[in-house]
Amino acid sequence: MTGFGSATGTAGETAIAVEVRSVNGRHLRVDVRLPAGGESWEPRLRELVGERADRGSVDVTIRLEDAGGEGALELDRERVEALLRALQTLREDFSLPGRVDLPLIVQAGGLLRRRTVPAAFDLDWASLEPLVVRALDELVTMREREGERLERDLLERVQGLERGIEHVEELAPRRLERERARLLEAVSELTGGRDADGERVAREVAVLADKWDVGEEMVRARAHIEAFRQLLDEPAAVPVGKRLGFLVQELHREVNTTGAKANDAAISHVVVDMKNEIERLREQIENVE
Template sequence: MASTKQNRVRSMTGFGRGEASLGNNLLTVEVRTVNHRFLEISNRLPKGMLSLEHKLRGLLQDKLGRGKVNITVTWTQAEGDGAVAWDHQLAESYYRVLQEVRDKFEFREPVTLSHVLAHPNLLSSGEPHLEDAEAWKILQKVTTKAIEDLVSMRDNEGEALVRDLLPRLETIRTSLRAVEKRSPERAKEAREKLQKRVAELLDGEAEVDQDRLLIEASFQAERMDATEECTRLDSHLDQFKEVLEAGGQVGRKLNFLLQEMNREANTIGSKANDVSVAREVIQLKEEIEILREQIQNLE
């Protein structure tokens, strides 16, 4: 059963944007996310909204599970109203500090306008003066819109990844079936090969002990037998598909399953001692590695 809209497999990569006007001012929120082991949030807020950072983080944590999140909030003025304000008190204070630093270290270079203007909060354009409650009301509204856009993009990319992953599971299963089909043939060939080598060594000087030969052939067949590994790998493939179809935050579960799948593939390869089986194992491991790379971007 495919995952529902509320429980989709999501990518951790996405972008969302929201806007809202307040008089001649425009508030814009942009949210960018990339893959990350946990939920890591960094933000850039206008000076007048710094006190709302904890609420903004809470809103993001409610909507997103994993990923490195970068959110940028800006105020701009409507087209045609390009007034820019500067903080007189901050400018004077910053200038005095720069002068003190210059004198302390005996720098020859004078403090210039470019040095003062380098302060990030000196100039402001389009930021209205709002009480926290009013500021949060509009910030919450615009951020929610940006998150909705972001989640939609993450959902779409997640669906595209699932469409790529499912056929790869079948490719692995096809190689696994080839290994399973080859296993009985390998045991028979190993017994015949052993019997031929023993006969060549004795060179007709003594009769071959068939019971002893059978025991030794059984030991070889057991060392070469990868039935258990094939069964477990087949089960992991079923679980992988079930997790994808269930949806939700699947990244960590799939990563664990892939570790187990890779372990089984390595064991099958170590028991191979056969060109055709080795070729299938290489195909298995290539597809498992592609799966591993792809699921790193799933939430």
């Protein structure tokens, strides 16, 4: 799931900024951007992320700057000395009047620079860890809010599947009634209007009933939906994404089999709608941990 968290703080003369971003992904991938000298922090950062996320692409960025105040800027002595030498040479070579003074030097600009970014190896992990934890906690809070919205959407999809199951169960018996009537009419035409062999027609209908029966598929689909709901009721800290993905695969299998057995335009239309709901479920579940 997507999310963002940040935290700032200081350690001595060093200002620390931590940013954590996450986007959707089927597996956990952690990218870490560190200042020079901070490479030793990476394993600990990955461990902290792994304790809070099971899926998604997570980017962790840490920046260090001078803490500011009077020491934030410093005189670029090398530039000033080079400028003085150049101006002195210019005055002497061309016998120019006047003198090199402060206003003239200031007009040249670029004499102040920001102090060198503090080195990461000057900062201990104990100063950094609380900021990382704070940023990650903020990220988790945002992801949990998104998870609540996602859960509502998943439940709407599941309700759509339940309506589809009810519709199939309502339509399925009518196929046999129509087929029985069709067979009786066909036999009557072949026998010149004489009474059809009801027993034989009944046997044919029984064979079709067994061939077209989708009762087991619908029972299993309902069981998968019930298991799906139970997983959504799990505490937020429990990862359920992969198990939800498995149930969606099983739902697709049952609905696909129902479509293959349909032999009925109305049921086929319902199956298409159910497959669309399942595809939306599949897409959304990739965002669930």
